[in-house]
Amino acid sequence: MTDSFSNLSLAPTLARAVAEMGYESMTPIQAQAIPVVLTGQDVMGAAQTGTGKTAAFSLPLLQRLLKHENPSTSPARHPVRALVLLPTRELADQVAQQIKMYAKYTQLRSAVVFGGMDMKPQTLELKKGVEVLVATPGRLLDHIEAKNAVLNQVEYVVLDEADRMLDIGFLPDLQRILSFLPKQRTTLLFSATFSPEIKRLAGSYLQNPITIEVARPNETASTVEQRFYAAQDDDKRRVIRKVLDDRGIKQAFIFVNSKLGCGRLARSLEREGLRTAALHGDKSQDERLKALEAFKKGEVDLLVCTDVAARGLDIKDVPAVFNFDVPFNAEDYVHRIGRTGRAGASGLAVTLVSPSDARLVGDIEKLIKKKLEVETLQLDTRPAGPAPEKWGERAEDRPRSRASEGRRREHDPRDALDAPHERRGGFRPAPINRDPFFQKPYEPAATDVPPSWEPSGPKTVRSSISANIKPKRKVAALFKSGE
Numbered sequence: 001m002t003d004s005f006s007n008l009s010l011a012p013t014l015a016r017a018v019a020e021m022g023y024e025s026m027t028p029i030q031a032q033a034i035p036v037v038l039t040g041q042d043v044m045g046a047a048q049t050g051t052g053k054t055a056a057f058s059l060p061l062l063q064r065l066l067k068h069e070n071p072s073t074s075p076a077r078h079p080v081r082a083l084v085l086l087p088t089r090e091l092a093d094q095v096a097q098q099i100k101m102y103a104k105y106t107q108l109r110s111a112v113v114f115g116g117m118d119m120k121p122q123t124l125e126l127k128k129g130v131e132v133l134v135a136t137p138g139r140l141l142d143h144i145e146a147k148n149a150v151l152n153q154v155e156y157v158v159l160d161e162a163d164r165m166l167d168i169g170f171l172p173d174l175q176r177i178l179s180f181l182p183k184q185r186t187t188l189l190f191s192a193t194f195s196p197e198i199k200r201l202a203g204s205y206l207q208n209p210i211t212i213e214v215a216r217p218n219e220t221a222s223t224v225e226q227r228f229y230a231a232q233d234d235d236k237r238r239v240i241r242k243v244l245d246d247r248g249i250k251q252a253f254i255f256v257n258s259k260l261g262c263g264r265l266a267r268s269l270e271r272e273g274l275r276t277a278a279l280h281g282d283k284s285q286d287e288r289l290k291a292l293e294a295f296k297k298g299e300v301d302l303l304v305c306t307d308v309a310a311r312g313l314d315i316k317d318v319p320a321v322f323n324f325d326v327p328f329n330a331e332d333y334v335h336r337i338g339r340t341g342r343a344g345a346s347g348l349a350v351t352l353v354s355p356s357d358a359r360l361v362g363d364i365e366k367l368i369k370k371k372l373e374v375e376t377l378q379l380d381t382r383p384a385g386p387a388p389e390k391w392g393e394r395a396e397d398r399p400r401s402r403a404s405e406g407r408r409r410e411h412d413p414r415d416a417l418d419a420p421h422e423r424r425g426g427f428r429p430a431p432i433n434r435d436p437f438f439q440k441p442y443e444p445a446a447t448d449v450p451p452s453w454e455p456s457g458p459k460t461v462r463s464s465i466s467a468n469i470k471p472k473r474k475v476a477a478l479f480k481s482g483e
């Protein structure tokens with residue numbers, strides 16, 4: 001096997017940091033990408049977050065930058081040599097923190113800049129000089145225009161989560177940023193999917209890239225059991241409770257499509273006595289931190305969240321993920337269910353499908369190239385607690401248009417936490433920039449407190465599918481008969 005970090009001949013300073021991280025062997029994307037990046041070739045990598053791709057590009061990149069490390073205090077001796085671009089501030093922060101950890105025994109400096117924050121502290125850091133700059137595109141352009149960031153000595157550029165950047169409408173910003181970089185450079189592009197748009201981007205900016213795919217594009221982990229249950233909006237909470245109860249699941253993420261829906265669902269579940277927290281882009285950073293920590297400590301059983309709020313989270317092995325709403329964007333389905341069944345653990349992903357969701361389910365089928373069966377879960381006749389809040393307005397939360405393609409200033413909504421379809425109410429900057437939770441993997445709560453949906457007394461855990469599930473029916477057939 002060649003998957004040990006010791007085979008890489010990393011500099012002792014980097015090897016020491018890797019050892020401290022407790023990594024025993026390379027992940028598949030690392031085993032494939034690191035040797036290629038070490039040779040300085042362009043890379044087009046198909047890999048999702050959670051595969052170890054940050055180390056896959058940052059370790060070889062740092063290794064190649066070591067020739068520039070120096071103890072000088074002069075900013076001129078620390079020009080930006082590597083630029084890492086990401087779509088959201090959460091991801092930018094997370095990647096920047098990882099890079100800081102890998103570089104901690106070197107003299108290479110790194111910094112992160114993203115929107116929604118005061119530019120001044122970022123400016124001060126940039127003016128001191130940094131070799132590795134992690135950034136979201138809108139804010140980086142602001143710093144370029146303010147002459148805080150000079151990119152004419154960049155040797156490496158990483159376009160991370162490139163599919164997401166294009167989805168958000170960052171293409172014009174990316175094109176502008178890339179126009180400031182020297183032609184002679186190494187470009188690394190990582191994307192969960194290789195859509196035609198991504199291939200076009202790669203065709204324009206990468207030179208003879210080596211393609212690395214650790215999993216087929218859009219593949220969902222085989223360790224995740226995927227279930228689709230037909231459910232009217234009013235029954236969805238009962239379906240969730242039943243699945244949790246039948247499977248003896250202790251904690252879960254519940255994804256919804258809008259911030260409005262997120263808050264409502266969390267409140268409804270809370271009123272039913274379930275320990276719930278909401279996570280979406282209108283929550284302050286402090287509230288989000290508290291929600292996440294409560295989930296990690298087991299004080300909260302259900303985390304109701306929107307896509308981009310959850311996208312940057314490095315939380316592994318969440319036992320189950322529910323799609324309360326079928327995502328508008330099929331690629332979000334892959335990301336959502338990737339929160340569970342990580343690192344070989346088994347996971348459950350349940351999607352609740354209402355009759356109007358047929359097209360969205362069809363989009364997922366096409367993307368993951370799997371025929372999906374929508375099942376019917378027999379619910380108990382007892383009511384699910386207090387009346388639900390009104391769901392009829394959800395259609396209004398859907399995206400009305402793509403993000404505009406023009407340049408934006410200071411408070412760049414595209415640097416915000418949430419995807420375009422969540423930004424109807426405008427951008428609200430979050431006040432802080434460090435989120436230590438993102439550094440910690442999910443661990444089941446240490447507490448023995450049973451989840452809030454479990455009745456007291458011993459619980460039988462059924463690992464197999466509930467006996468109440470009726471035979472499968474094809475998606476199309478189900479919708480025909482249901483309408």
Ligand code: AMP
Pocket residue numbers: 021022023024025026027030048049050051052053054055314439441
């Ligand atoms: P990423 O896909 O880069 O977001 O990484 C996901 C998580 O995997 C992070 O918490 C990393 O610290 C962790 N990780 C990266 N490489 C390895 C490795 N070789 N072994 C174990 N964990 C790793």
